[in-house]
Amino acid sequence: MTQLQFNLDIDVLKESVMNSNIEVVVKSAIVLVLNEFMEKERDEFLHVGTYERSDERRDYRNGYYERELTMSIGKLKLKVPRTRNGEFSTSVFEKYARCDQALVISMLEMVINGVSTRKVTNIVEQLCGENISKSFVSSLTQKLDPIVNDWAKRPLNTSYYPYLFVDAMYIKVREHHRVVSKAVYIATAITEKNKREILGLSVDHTENYESWSRFFQQLKSRGLQSPKLVISDAHQGLQKAIQREFIGTAWQRCNVHFKRNVIGKIPKKDSAEIRTMIKRIFEAVTIEDIRQFKDELMTRFGDETKYEKALAILDEGFEDTIQYMNYPEKVRCHIRSTNSLERLNQEVRRREKVVRVFPNTQSAFRLVGAVLMQYQESAYSVRKSLSK
Template identity: 70%
Template sequence: MTQLQFNLNMDLLKDSVMNSNIDAVVKSTIVLVLNEYMEQERDEYLQAEAYERNVNRRDYRNGYYERDLVMSIGKINLRVPRTRNGDFAPSVFERYARVDQAFVLSMLEMVVNGVSTRKVTNVVEQLCGEQVSKSFVSSLTEKLDPIVRQWANRPLNVQYYAYIFVDAMYIKVREHDKVVSKAVYIATGINQAQKREVIGFKVDHKESYEAWREFFTELKSRGLQSPKLVISDAHEGLKKAIGKEFIGTSWQRCTVHFKRNIIDKLPKKGMEEVIVNLKRIFDAVKEEDARLFRDEFFKSYEENPKLEKALETLDEGFEEAIQYLSQPEKWHRLIHSTNSLERLNQEVRRRERVIRIFPNTQSAYRLIGAVLMDYDEAQAKKRTIFMKK
């Protein structure tokens, strides 16, 4: 590798040391070194000193231009030498390009992890010594688009997902000069490595049968096979779409939601024993035990008119709420409810709460996709879902 030797302007460096704080000293020193280094690189490229005439000269000096360089100490301004034909390129910027990339990725990481755009601009101001606009930070996040899109459309036929969890949450999006509510569909599955994985998500206008069916159709087009169970709440459009798109798949009604629905039908006071006996039904390990506890529950309370609506609700949804008992016992605690997916929704909500209103649907898709990718990466590092954290 070529060795370049050069002299620094020590008077200028001394002035920086005596009259500035340590941050300014470090920056001034680096600016002096890099400016001189680029000057010597140009001399070597030209193969001629200033005003020197020789047969080996490749080009002529053509002044300087200023260019910023982002480094770990912040942003510095360099005096870049140039040549008349423009072929000379100093190595400094190529060498430190990874620092620029790391800086951009750091800002993206802040946005994805729920730091507001305003706070990000403040951090950048502290690092670089100057303010950047919110639009600049927002434009950086657009770099996520192709990454999220590629991940969201990855093939699903390389794995079999025996158990799939689906749910929808609502967000606020600005559209056509007004704020509207939109549904975010999220599907997770347990793969063959016994790890949770996000298998799909979508931002749509509302939660409906047509929207759920379209979502499932997209998953199938990516290679998703019919699972053993789909676990969800009891949204009518969702139930209908599951039955239509996944032939031979059982629907598992989330027992947490189901018990909550039953309890809401109970009187507000004096129901402690009733609630304990209700929970006993869904704590059963075997299907026959759950049926036995259900029958005993009816016998104990069927004469109480105050419990009529609760008993009707239990009777109507019981079969769909015990489908998990047909699966191996080790899976029961994992597939009887959508709790795992709701915890993921809370993580999305934590980031979304910082933004409050997305400027458009694409920005919502981008951020939510990045959060889900982050979740997927964390899940992939775990050994299996049966291992303690």
């Protein structure tokens, strides 16, 4: 861009300094600079200065019009030069539009990071001296829709995901003037290159077989191939959906949830021995040992009625909970539970608590999707790489 040389009206600037506070001084100085800059831009466009005559003249001056420019210090009212044929256009607004964009992006980041719309309006007012309504902040967040939608619909056929993790969490959404509970379905995976990735999400009604089937069908429509193993909790509708949608895929019941279910049925008094033996089962390094330790526990405590419920749970869900032992040892600790997905859910919950009740389903999808995208770019890309 051509470098323009110009002089400022120092008397006007001096008056601003003497009679105003520092905020007004800064604004006045910037207004003077930008107005003078635009004036010189028009002279350059016309190829002639004020009151000059030249055969190279391209057009004639045609006064000014006022236009506001929002910057980090607030709104500035500028005098924008015009020409008769209207071909002249200043570069000021294009150049400084990035300030507006930075402000909008900052506001969106605050919302995604769990700052309420009310707090966002207060922060913007303190920074810019401008009143921003809650409805304005809410409308800005809609700019995330195409970004989140594109991410949620991206193709999944470029990689194979041998290990799939799925879980659901509940949120409150306003619907038909009522506050209802809805389920947020989230799927993550481990690639063949041992990288964690968030595959997608869906917001649906109550957690059941039909809703889980729809979620899996959505993932398959984007190119997801049947994984080797799906890791989840023991929700019956979820288990049925996995069996139907992923033929030939094994199911791993979350090891952590399973142990809690078993131990929860054990009396606290005089139970140190059985607790130790349960711990030994799931610390075994071979599938032969893990089965042997389980048989020893069943033989040792099988006749004690106080452990009847706990042993029934252990026996019924045991094989589904040790499926991870059929896979390479280096990956077992990562696929035996849904702990990684639980941590992701906690991050979503931390942001969701600020909202409390979403105004509609789309707003819930928007915020959760934005949080997942942010988490994918930061935590998963940097810290969640699995050691080979």
